[in-house]
Amino acid sequence: MTAHHGDARRPGEICADLPEATDAGLRFVGVIRTPFATRADCPRRGDAEQGPDCRIEVAAPYEPALLAIEDHARIEVLYWLHEARRDLLTQSPKSDGAQRGTFSLRSPLRPNPIGTSIVTLLRREGRVLVVRGLDCLDGTPLLDLKPARCGYAVVAPDKA
Ligand code: SAM
Known part of the structure; x- marks a missing residue:
């Protein structure tokens, strides 16, 4: 068993009988380009200072949504970990049998x-953001x- 948890189940881990999916209506708004070809290549956590440059390619219809993004040095990125299994309720990250x-x-x-x-937002190239800190x-x-x-700083006025 490798340090990275693939699809294998470790001793003691509990899996769910997943209920029917309810569709939240998510739309992917782009794709992330990193130098990490496999899960084992990915760092456990991105480094916004020393990590490699990565590219966030926002899909063309969403380009106007990037207006003024350069005002922010730090951006929170949310992404869909598309290769992850979804049924694990407890896990043993260190593979030592201790469950969380x-x-x-x-x-x-x-x-x-x-x-x-x-x-860290390094620069914007049209609808591509060059950033550091992804995993x-x-x-x-x-x-x-x-x-x-x-x-x-909140842009909207205070709520009444
Ligand atoms: N920074 C994110 C967070 O805290 O929500 C993800 C943390 S998770 C520990 C990062 C690990 O997820 C990587 O080291 C890699 O093993 C795995 N991973 C990265 N991209 C993935 C993908 N698209 N599908 C499944 N697993 C992925």
Whole structure:
């Protein structure tokens, strides 16, 4: 068994009988290009300072949604960990038999395999963002982009 959890189940891990999917109506809004071809190549967590340059290719219909994104040095990226199994309820990340619940982990293996990273925005090239700080496979579908919470000043007026 490798350090990276593939599709194999480790001793003691509990799997769910998954209920019928309810469609949240997600639309992939682009694709993420990284130098990581396999899960084993991916870092466990992206490094927004020293990590390799990666490209977030926003799909053409969503280009207007990038307006003013350059105002933000740090961006929160949400992506769909498309190769992750979705039925694990407990996991043994260190493969040492000690179990933790999926919701107490940042493991990619989860009922809704959404990954998030805070990245440094290096530059924008049209509808491509060049960033540092990702940990996902090349070709991972993009779900959303938003300014990172720290350093973000709310644009909308206060609620009454
Ligand atoms: N930074 C994200 C988070 O905290 O939500 C993801 C963390 S997860 C520990 C990162 C690992 O997910 C990578 O090291 C790799 O093993 C795995 N991974 C990356 N891209 C994936 C993909 N598209 N499908 C399945 N697993 C992926």
